[in-house]
Amino acid sequence: MASSSSSAPLVVTFVTGNENKLKEVRAILGADDGGGGGGAGAAGASDVASTFALRSQKVDLPELQGEPEDIAAEKAKLAARAVGGPTLVEDTSLCYVALKGLPGPYVKWFLDKLGHEARRALGLCKLLAGYEDKRAYAQCVFAYAEGPADERPRVFVGRTDGKIVDARGPSDFGWDPVFQPEGHEETYAEMDKAVKNSISHRYRALEKFRAFIVEKTSG
Numbered sequence: 001m002a003s004s005s006s007s008a009p010l011v012v013t014f015v016t017g018n019e020n021k022l023k024e025v026r027a028i029l030g031a032d033d034g035g036g037g038g039g040a041g042a043a044g045a046s047d048v049a050s051t052f053a054l055r056s057q058k059v060d061l062p063e064l065q066g067e068p069e070d071i072a073a074e075k076a077k078l079a080a081r082a083v084g085g086p087t088l089v090e091d092t093s094l095c096y097v098a099l100k101g102l103p104g105p106y107v108k109w110f111l112d113k114l115g116h117e118a119r120r121a122l123g124l125c126k127l128l129a130g131y132e133d134k135r136a137y138a139q140c141v142f143a144y145a146e147g148p149a150d151e152r153p154r155v156f157v158g159r160t161d162g163k164i165v166d167a168r169g170p171s172d173f174g175w176d177p178v179f180q181p182e183g184h185e186e187t188y189a190e191m192d193k194a195v196k197n198s199i200s201h202r203y204r205a206l207e208k209f210r211a212f213i214v215e216k217t218s219g
Ligand SMILES: O=c1[nH]c(=O)c2ncn([C@@H]3O[C@H](COP(=O)(O)OP(=O)(O)OP(=O)(O)O)[C@@H](O)[C@H]3O)c2[nH]1
Pocket: 015, 016, 017, 018, 021, 063, 090, 091, 092, 093, 107, 108, 109, 111, 173, 174, 175, 176, 177, 188, 202
């Protein structure tokens, strides 16, 4: 294993317009560019911190329609052209089993249109009113492009199973109040952030990305 202290860390730019995603990514990876808040104690965070530095950039990117992996890969290609170097993006889906995976990657628009001011995610729960089956899964797809010429970004998928419930908990992040992960009595919104970040779809996808980047930077 090469010593990471002898070489500069690989700088990866995470492109997102979503502050909550950025906070979670930093907490999970323990990667920090000096703005504070990193290092929530996720396993392996120190491997990452020593080999890889995360910058962030807001770029307003068009998003394709299609399968989540393709949406994320296309997003990574566009983002890498704007960044001009190693780039990470992420696309999140909320998939209802009774609706054959919908709203999936389109959940942002469902949330915008069906959400409710006081209880932002309430409409997302009502969508299943006619169905017995309340099962759902949250999915994150990260895509990493080496640079602007990378035509085949690597994708890392993480999924957490659960069910859709009446909204409970703070409504500061998307549909967190209506998603209750399997094996837990609390919704994502009710849980301590550290607990969400140890079981979430984002955590599971980032574990795969972390393994990839540690391998890449230690070779
Ligand atoms: O309750 C939540 N818990 C989460 O863990 C979570 N992760 C994403 N989201 C929301 O789901 C949609 C995904 O759309 P999305 O992936 O295109 O994201 P985005 O457009 O906000 O950011 P980005 O595309 O610039 O990265 C957006 O409405 C996000 O706010 C979440 N909501």
